[in-house]
Structures are given as structure tokens and as C-alpha cells.
Amino acid sequence: MKDRLRHQIRQALETCYRAGTLHSEIIPEIGLEVPARAEHGDFASNIAMVLAREEKKAPRRIAEILIETLNREEGIIGKVEIAGPGFINFFLTERCWYGVLDDIVQSGVSYGRSRTGEGKKVQVEFVSANPTGPLHIGHGRGAATGDAVASVLEAAGFSVQREYYINDAGNQMETLGRSIFLRYLELMGETMNFPADCYQGEYIRDLAREVAEVEGQRILEIPEEAAIRFCASFGGKRILAGIDEDLRAFGIRFDNWYSEQSLFDRGEVERGVALVREKGLCYEKEGAIWFRTSDYGDDKDRVLVRSNGATTYFASDVAYHKEKFDRGFDMVVDVWGADHHGYVPRMKAVMAGLGRRPEDLQVILVQLVNLLRGGQQVAMSTRSGEFVTLQEVIEEVGKDACRFFFLMRRSDSQLDFDLELAKQQSSDNPVYYVQYAHARVCSINRNAAEQKIAVPELGEIDFGRLALEEELALARILSRFPETVAGAAVAFEPHRVIFFLQELAAQFHSYYNRHRVLTEDMETSRARLYLVNCVRIVLENALLLLGVSAPEQM
RNA sequence: GCGCCAGUAGCUCAGAUGGAUAGAGCAACGGACUUCUAAUCCGUAGGUCGAGGGUUCAAAUCCUUCCUGGCGCGCCA
Structure with a gap:
């Protein structure tokens, strides 16, 4: 509707230039807004005021000229008024509004x-929680946001892929493996002080029990390193399956699950590092390899390869994002927890280094969720493993309320989620x-x-x-x-x-x-x-x- | 110290590209069920848009300084 009206205004403007009643020859952005007050019409345009300087005419005079020229034949425009300092207020015909109803019936679900979006290929990557524990409520907000962004993009004519990036390569997987292994040893009768830097949650015990059920004593008999690796892989798979299940219960399905480890297995990380080195974006210092992200707006350079030869998480991300664009996406959207915001400039720098526009990477930062029950804060601590899982919240308040609440605020503002309120049928x-x-x-x-x-x-x-x-x-x-x-x-x-x-x-x-x-x-x-x-x-x-x-x- | 985000009604928050008298929900107060579902509606009250300066015909919106809060500043992930 707005576009049709805008088109009419543009035509009127062109007609004026041709007829010489107006002479500035520029076609500015035609501002059209829905006024706050009904008596200001269905739409209002500031075009006359914008042109005033260039035309050296009073805005109201310009408005008059434009209105005279306006084509009324299509039956869209009912009444037009000039108001205030030079607003043009348009009142559309009733017929034209009710035409919308026919559009709706005709289009139905569409x-x-x-x-x-003109069919542009967009990837939305979200959740991407480490497979080291169940999803908690904060992940839920990221999930709801990412999925809704993807849906809205689809509806706007973009071609969208939903992707989950599995951080299964770093040493947090090692920690997971060790945590399960130690709980397993406990089950087998060993006594110990469970280390503070291991995952504390009860789910680790459950996984250890599963290992014991499936593997019996076997894990005791193999070298510790292999045992830990086994536990990591076993636990990672189970947890990931659980995450998938939780997300499905939340109504979310991913088109693609992308493993960080697979980047290593296929040599993508190595290739990524080699590529940025070839492009001269790196230097060596103190035995490490650094990416000159500060050349592109980051506040310092970042290490890609440590002096011990290990690549950093950043190196994985360079490879991962490079690979995303290799897959042909025009734009890539990452949904992150807001605590990662410091990471944005370096990834934008990576874009520039790879010869992409920084806008081709869009990062949505999702702020914390403040969980309340009847106005009282619910205590949560990841370290002690006492957190409210997404599954628990969905079971308590239902998928619909959960989704709706997560989306009620702009994603970069903190969200109070009151369980009692979300359940209330009032x-x-x-x-x-x-x-x-x-x-x-x-x-x-x-x-x-x-x-x-x-x-x-x-x-x-x-x-x-x-x-x-x-x-x-x-x-x-x-x-x-x-x-x-x-x-x-x-x-x-x-x-x-x-x-x-x-x-x-x-x-x-x-x-x-x-x-x-x-x-x-x-x-x-x-x-x-x-x-x-x-x-x-x-x-x-x-x-x-x-x-x-x-x-x-x- | 540097950087990012926020500061709008008692509370929680909207305010797209700068527009006309800054909105909603909750809470408060007063009303509406012989009528298609009262999980609803109608009304009243509530504001120096954190503070100052600037740009503009026009600023909650853009620029700048300051104040307050959150977060981030590893050869961690």
C-alpha cells in the first residue's frame, strides 16, 4: 500500500520537473509514515519540507504544486491535505483499504x-551450544531468536539455511571426557575429590552410568587417554542428541549441523590459516602467528596459531566463516550471547581480510535472561551445575509461552522471564x-x-x-x-x-x-x-x- | 584505563528511514457479563525521554562532553 502511494508521489514529482513547475530535478528518498494521529491521514509525507531548501520555495507551496499534479485516477487516494509546516497528509479511499482483505483471502498462508530479499542466500547460525551439557534458558532465548529471524527472513523472500555449529574440537570436550571418566571411576568404586574444573552437573553422573552399562569394566582396562577420549565422544553424542530433542520440543529444526572437528579433519583450518598468510594478513611474533585484525578496526591483533603449534578457537572461526561463504551464502547471520560482543570487531576484520563486505556478516547479540518466579530471582550457577534447563522451562510453561516471552524484547536488551507470569492464564x-x-x-x-x-x-x-x-x-x-x-x-x-x-x-x-x-x-x-x-x-x-x-x- | 550496549510513566518495555500533542502492558482507581468465549472491553490518572551543549524548519532518534548500570578487553573456549 505504502509502495503504491510512494510510486504515485514519485510520478507526480517527475511530472512537475517535466512541466517546469518544480525545477530542482532531484528525486529524494520519499519519506512516508503512518502518522500517530488519525486526523493526519493514513500516510503523511515530509517530501515538501525536504525539497524546500533546494527549491527555494515555501514547503506548503511545494506541497500545493505536488498535490495538483497527483494522479487520482487509480482510486487509491481519497483526500489530500497540507498540514503544519508542510506535511502532506493522504487519506486513502475505503475501497482501497478493503482491497487488502481480498489480498489476504487470496494469499492465505502466504x-x-x-x-x-530477492532470493539472496542467507545462513542463520544459532544456538551452537557446546555439547558439554544440556541447553539452559539462555540458550532458549538464542534459539527462539535465531529461529524467528530465520523465519522472518524466509517470509521476506530470502533463501535461508539454519545451521548449528558444534564446538566439538576444543579442550572443553576433553574436560567433558575427563568429567565423565572420573564419575565412571567413582561408580567403579574409586574414591576421589572431584576436581572443581570439571563439569559438576548431575547429568555427568548419568552419562557415566550409561558408560558403565554399555561398556562395563572395559574402560578401566584401556589407557586413560583413550578412556577419556571415549567418554568425550560418547558423552558428546548423547548430549547433542539431547540438545536436538530439546530443540525439537521447542519447534526448532536445523537444516545443518556443522562440526568444528570436521573443519580440522578436512584440513579447512590449516587451509584457512594458509590463505590469510598468503594474503599477507599475518605476521609472526614470539613464536605465534598473528592476524592483523587491527588493520580493519579491531583494537588489537589476534593469535591464530599459538607458539606451541596449536590453533586457536579464532583460527577455527576464520576457517568456518570462510567456508560459509565458499558454500555460496550472500550473507551470514551469527546469533551470539551478548557476552561475546567483544568478538564482533575481529570477525568483521576477518570479513574485510577475506575481501567480503563487513555487512555480509551480521551478528545478533542476545542478552541474558533473568529468570524469576513470582518476582523473585531464581538462583543459577553454571559452575555448581545448578541451572534451569530449557527442557524444564518448556515443561513448566509450555512451548508457546516460552517462545513468545523470549521474543517480547529486543534481543540486545536484558529479559526478565517470570515463570509464574508465563504460566498464568490471565x-x-x-x-x-x-x-x-x-x-x-x-x-x-x-x-x-x-x-x-x-x-x-x-x-x-x-x-x-x-x-x-x-x-x-x-x-x-x-x-x-x-x-x-x-x-x-x-x-x-x-x-x-x-x-x-x-x-x-x-x-x-x-x-x-x-x-x-x-x-x-x-x-x-x-x-x-x-x-x-x-x-x-x-x-x-x-x-x-x-x-x-x-x-x-x- | 580502553571499547561495546543500555538509561523513556511507580514497574517491564515499544518507539523502522530525524517529523505534528512521546505510546503499550502491568500496578492504581472507576465502570461493563439476559449478547458470537470476561484468558475480554471501556474510562481516569501517571513523563524535565539520565544531564549539559551542538546540528536541523523539526531531535527520544544524529554529533559531542559528562553521570549511572551491564558486559568485554588471554598464545581460553
């Missing part, structure tokens, strides 16, 4: 999709507020069916019956859905969809309370039924985009 709980709107439409449909009124199909209603202000307001909100999704995609901000949902649900609830859909008058009933089913479609599309279900009854 309504909201756009071609903004107006305090925004999840139910939105879902309830959907269920209500479904309920209306059931009642309509009882009265033998079918939901009208495309073109079957008389828009003249939709004359209420609240109905127009609904149509306006519905029309904004595609641009909301596209905006959320290019800004990597899925929370915008949440706010859209809340606004739509609020407008619907208000309408519902004030007016009956099923009335004495058949044609009015049918027209309203058509409208509220458009609301239902958009609610459902938006909820599914976020991984939240759209229930038919509650």
Missing part, C-alpha cells in the same frame, strides 16, 4: 510474504491475549456454521457493509503486516512481529466487545465474518512465524 499474560483473539474468531466461525453461514469466499461480500471506524482500523493494521515482516527481517528484529500481534489482537478484542459479528442482517454478518477471518489469517501467519501455535479454542 499473506505477509514479500520479495524484499490478562496479564500477553501470549494468551494474542492466542485468545485467534480462538475467538474460530469460535465465531463455529457459531456461524451452526447458523448455516459459511465464511464468505473471495469477492463474495459487500464492502459497503463495513463502514465502522473500527473495521477500517482493522483493515489498516492488517495492511501493514507484510511491511512489518520485511522490516523485522532486514533489521533482524523479530520482536516487531510480537508488537504487531499485540496491536492487532487489541484492535480485534476492542471491535469484538463493541460490535457483534453475527447480526440480524445476513449481509452485514457475512461482511464482518469476512473481515474477522482476515484477522484470523494474519494472526495465524504471524504466530507461526514466531513458532507459536494458533489454537482454535482455549
Whole structure:
């Protein structure tokens, strides 16, 4: 809708230049916004004020000239007013708003999709938790965010792959192996002080028990190093399977699981290091090899290969990101915990070093989740192994509430997650507020069916019956859905969809309370039924985009 | 010390490309169920947008200084 109007303005501008009524010959970015106040129209443009300096004319005068030139034939533009210092306020015709309803019915599940992304290949990498323990609530937020970003990008016309990067190569895997091995020894009757730098959680004992069940005494009889390696691999696989299970319960599936170890096995890390050395981006100092990331905005250079010959985690990441682009992605999105933000400049530097634009790598930082229960903070400590797992939270509050809560805030602001509130089935709980709107439409449909009124199909209603202000307001909100999704995609901000949902649900609830859909008058009933089913479609599309279900009854 | 992020109503937070009188939810107060689900709605009240300076016709938004909070500054991962 906005694009159509913008197009009309551009044409008017060109016509003015041709006719000589305006002369600056520039076509600036045409600012169009939805004004905060209804009396300022459906859209407002600041174009006249932007041109004022160049034209050396009063903004209001420019606005007059433009309005005279505007093509009204397409029937989109109803009334146009000049207001304030030179705003042009556009009031679109009702016909044009109700055309949105036909768009929605026609597009159905596709309504909201756009071609903004032009099919560009994007990879979204998220969660990527080390396979050394179960997912906790912080991972949950990253999971919900990454998945929603991916979905929103898909809907905006990008071609998206979801990837999980498995950090299975570093010495944390060694620690995992040793932790399990030591618990295994305990089971076999050895007494010891379990080291503080090992993983403390109860799940380590469970894994040790499994090792004992499957392998019996065998692990006692092989060299310790091999035993640890076995335990690491055994535990890593089990934990990863558990992570996959948790994520599926959360409604998330990855297209690809990518192992860091495989980078080593295929020589990618070596090749990556060699490549940046060939490009002259490195130097040796004190026996180590350094990447000149400070040439590209990082505050210091970073070690790729340590003086003992071992590569750093950074080296893996250079190889990994290089390999991502080798796979043909136009853009790569990484979802990280906000505590890794210091890592961003060096990875941007890597992009530049590899000859990519820094914007081709987008990093979304996800802030901490503050877990509360009835306003009281829930104590968590990774070191002692006392943390609330994602699985526990999903079991307690349900997938829908969990997903919704994780997305309610901008990802880079901290999030209070109150378990009691998330469970509450009341107006305090925004999840139910939105879902309830959907269920209500479904309920209306059931009642309509009882009265033998079918939901009208495309073109079957008389828009003249939709004359209420609240109905127009609904149509306006519905029309904004595609641009909301596209905006959320290019800004990597899925929370915008949440706010859209809340606004739509609020407008619907208000309408519902004030007016009956099923009335004495058949044609009015049918027209309203058509409208509220458009609301239902958009609610459902938006909820599914976020991984939240759209229930038919509650 | 340096860097990144944040500071908006009592609380939790929105405010896309700078726009007109800064919004929502919760909490507070007052109302609405013989009507398609009250998990809802309607109304009232609540603000020096951390502080100062600057750019602009126009600043919560951009620049700058300062204050406060969080995080990060390894040949760790």
C-alpha cells in the first residue's frame, strides 16, 4: 500500500520537473509514515519540507504544486491535505483499504510474504551450544531468536539455511571426557575429590552410568587417554542428541549441523590459516602467528596459531566463516550471547581480510535472561551445575509461552522471564491475549456454521457493509503486516512481529466487545465474518512465524 | 584505563528511514457479563525521554562532553 502511494508521489514529482513547475530535478528518498494521529491521514509525507531548501520555495507551496499534479485516477487516494509546516497528509479511499482483505483471502498462508530479499542466500547460525551439557534458558532465548529471524527472513523472500555449529574440537570436550571418566571411576568404586574444573552437573553422573552399562569394566582396562577420549565422544553424542530433542520440543529444526572437528579433519583450518598468510594478513611474533585484525578496526591483533603449534578457537572461526561463504551464502547471520560482543570487531576484520563486505556478516547479540518466579530471582550457577534447563522451562510453561516471552524484547536488551507470569492464564499474560483473539474468531466461525453461514469466499461480500471506524482500523493494521515482516527481517528484529500481534489482537478484542459479528442482517454478518477471518489469517501467519501455535479454542 | 550496549510513566518495555500533542502492558482507581468465549472491553490518572551543549524548519532518534548500570578487553573456549 505504502509502495503504491510512494510510486504515485514519485510520478507526480517527475511530472512537475517535466512541466517546469518544480525545477530542482532531484528525486529524494520519499519519506512516508503512518502518522500517530488519525486526523493526519493514513500516510503523511515530509517530501515538501525536504525539497524546500533546494527549491527555494515555501514547503506548503511545494506541497500545493505536488498535490495538483497527483494522479487520482487509480482510486487509491481519497483526500489530500497540507498540514503544519508542510506535511502532506493522504487519506486513502475505503475501497482501497478493503482491497487488502481480498489480498489476504487470496494469499492465505502466504499473506505477509514479500520479495524484499530477492532470493539472496542467507545462513542463520544459532544456538551452537557446546555439547558439554544440556541447553539452559539462555540458550532458549538464542534459539527462539535465531529461529524467528530465520523465519522472518524466509517470509521476506530470502533463501535461508539454519545451521548449528558444534564446538566439538576444543579442550572443553576433553574436560567433558575427563568429567565423565572420573564419575565412571567413582561408580567403579574409586574414591576421589572431584576436581572443581570439571563439569559438576548431575547429568555427568548419568552419562557415566550409561558408560558403565554399555561398556562395563572395559574402560578401566584401556589407557586413560583413550578412556577419556571415549567418554568425550560418547558423552558428546548423547548430549547433542539431547540438545536436538530439546530443540525439537521447542519447534526448532536445523537444516545443518556443522562440526568444528570436521573443519580440522578436512584440513579447512590449516587451509584457512594458509590463505590469510598468503594474503599477507599475518605476521609472526614470539613464536605465534598473528592476524592483523587491527588493520580493519579491531583494537588489537589476534593469535591464530599459538607458539606451541596449536590453533586457536579464532583460527577455527576464520576457517568456518570462510567456508560459509565458499558454500555460496550472500550473507551470514551469527546469533551470539551478548557476552561475546567483544568478538564482533575481529570477525568483521576477518570479513574485510577475506575481501567480503563487513555487512555480509551480521551478528545478533542476545542478552541474558533473568529468570524469576513470582518476582523473585531464581538462583543459577553454571559452575555448581545448578541451572534451569530449557527442557524444564518448556515443561513448566509450555512451548508457546516460552517462545513468545523470549521474543517480547529486543534481543540486545536484558529479559526478565517470570515463570509464574508465563504460566498464568490471565490478562496479564500477553501470549494468551494474542492466542485468545485467534480462538475467538474460530469460535465465531463455529457459531456461524451452526447458523448455516459459511465464511464468505473471495469477492463474495459487500464492502459497503463495513463502514465502522473500527473495521477500517482493522483493515489498516492488517495492511501493514507484510511491511512489518520485511522490516523485522532486514533489521533482524523479530520482536516487531510480537508488537504487531499485540496491536492487532487489541484492535480485534476492542471491535469484538463493541460490535457483534453475527447480526440480524445476513449481509452485514457475512461482511464482518469476512473481515474477522482476515484477522484470523494474519494472526495465524504471524504466530507461526514466531513458532507459536494458533489454537482454535482455549 | 580502553571499547561495546543500555538509561523513556511507580514497574517491564515499544518507539523502522530525524517529523505534528512521546505510546503499550502491568500496578492504581472507576465502570461493563439476559449478547458470537470476561484468558475480554471501556474510562481516569501517571513523563524535565539520565544531564549539559551542538546540528536541523523539526531531535527520544544524529554529533559531542559528562553521570549511572551491564558486559568485554588471554598464545581460553
